[in-house]
Amino acid sequence: MKSTSFIPPNRTLMGPGPSDVSSRVLEAMARPTIGHLDPIFIKMMDEVKSLIQYAFQTDNELTYAISAPGMAGMECCFANLVEENDKVIICKNGFFGERMKENVERYGGIPIIVNDEWGKKVDINKVEEALKANQDAKIVAFVHAETSTGVKSDPKALTKLAHDYGCLSIVDTVTGLAGVPLLVDEWEIDAIYSGTQKCLSASPGLSPISFSNRSKEKIKNRKSKVKSWFHDLNLIMSYWEGEGARSYHHTAPINALYGLHEALVMLSEEGIENSWKRHQENHILLRDGLENLGINFLVDEEDRLPQLNTIFIPEGVVDAEIRLKLLNDFNLEIGAGLGVLAGKVWRIGLMGHSSCKKNIDHCLNSIRAVI
């Protein structure tokens, strides 16, 4: 075994994440590591909390970044909010609904699946039927921004419906945060998780998360301990919220948090509404360019995520071969289809720092060259 330093190529990242990480964020990650209990680091953690609150548009006290990727954020929500035999309505319109089901089952809950076609948004009428048929349901869980299809569902309406039937809502916005409007407090969302490597354009590895007071009460009053020690929010609350000296829970990923902090500072400089607007405007540019190439979209215009453009692979194009060609010859990464859409679609991300005119031109020119 003889390994040497790893020098990655300079890719243009236009897949479903990670997105391009700006030099500001990269440089932040290279700053000297300090202790996780250093008062200066703790002050920075407080800023990260405020900045995540801003990104989510929430005053929720229980808002922070989990020290692991978005999928751990998902697990954290279900681990804390699901108790033995709790019925959970899972809206499944793509790959990540299946993940939710797995989580509910493993944490002892009973998943009630509401199916929608991949590429369609969650049908609120079907969810209401499921709630009527399961009056003892405790939670409604759904994906705001389906990374597998590029479809956007309606967290406001779905959360309202959940509340009408006495349920909490758990919302996956891994791909949504900072890319499309999201108002956690105004929409009264109860638990929400995201990732850093999508529209925030920090490196992957952390999961911003937020819980309403209603969720917090449920967690504090659980009949049984949270099965995962690492995810138990009763323990984590004291780590992030403790007065003065924090109690030790785990060692935070210091340099990754430097990067997230910088990405969030950049978001606050741009303004969250401007970020939403930029993502929408750049989607239009890319859409027009792709349609000029005769390429069609999977998702209806009004339900599209501007940050994740799922297009049918042009006829006669060999999926993997062409994606590899884009990567090798143009340093351009786009995403393959997942699950039932594998081989049928490509997913073109315009997320965060990747959502810019330069990338759109590069993407259109490269695709034009290979198809």
Next chain:
Amino acid sequence: MKSTSFIPPNRTLMGPGPSDVSSRVLEAMARPTIGHLDPIFIKMMDEVKSLIQYAFQTDNELTYAISAPGMAGMECCFANLVEENDKVIICKNGFFGERMKENVERYGGIPIIVNDEWGKKVDINKVEEALKANQDAKIVAFVHAETSTGVKSDPKALTKLAHDYGCLSIVDTVTGLAGVPLLVDEWEIDAIYSGTQKCLSASPGLSPISFSNRSKEKIKNRKSKVKSWFHDLNLIMSYWEGEGARSYHHTAPINALYGLHEALVMLSEEGIENSWKRHQENHILLRDGLENLGINFLVDEEDRLPQLNTIFIPEGVVDAEIRLKLLNDFNLEIGAGLGVLAGKVWRIGLMGHSSCKKNIDHCLNSIRAVI
């Protein structure tokens, strides 16, 4: 809210971790982010695996870095290896034994506690008594390098004993890896986890881990699913081990892995035996200097971890105040006592990149100046 870029101070990190991160590792973390399914990244992941195998001195196929800190590594071992009502012998001679107990309970096992005094190594005779009294025990779990006390226990003897009674061994070497001799294959350890922020001197946030074939078989033949989706090694095996295209499990922390890769390359350049030797030699230098100041060690000489020196706080010294003075006036971080040792001891780390003559001089001079 008005946050600006975070510029950390230049600390000398001589607490129980994180340790000083070298400029090579910091620079590696700032390299351009590429996709986690990029063939070039996957090749780097393969190198990380080989390099972790080298650090652990193992050929175990199931060796990788968990995408979360050391405490998640602990949870991963217990989540996968403990099934409902499994008896687990927990050797508790410090803070982290308690953590193991919590994990066993949450994953449905029955912990059998073998207590030793904080600062003493695990007493193998007591463990044998516990095994005799619990012939149906399935696992013996212990801490190789207790981060709360600086004591070293004997994984070789304890694993042999576990096997004599038909048990698997789970070993916590968060602080041990690369700092003291550790031969996972020769000692036939069944499951072991570490952290990146101790003697490897990468930034915190990842957990190197390794499982023997015996463990792998147990995991593959579980009666029930692993309760944690994120930690289920049956899923993760396909992510790290899959031929050709990896199946998607979660998005790896790309830049953190760049840093770990570089830290492991540096370890392979130095040679693992030389790393062990350096840690031991520097301990002697620090020990002599501290003893000249009239300072005493908690742990008996022969059981000391060279990378973590736990000393009694000199009489008349106000613990927190002096540690803060060291931090503010000398940019020197040393560790406080944990649990029953809080206020009684300091923990001085000489881990990885921090284990050098320059740091020892700075530490001795600073302590001399404040006490």
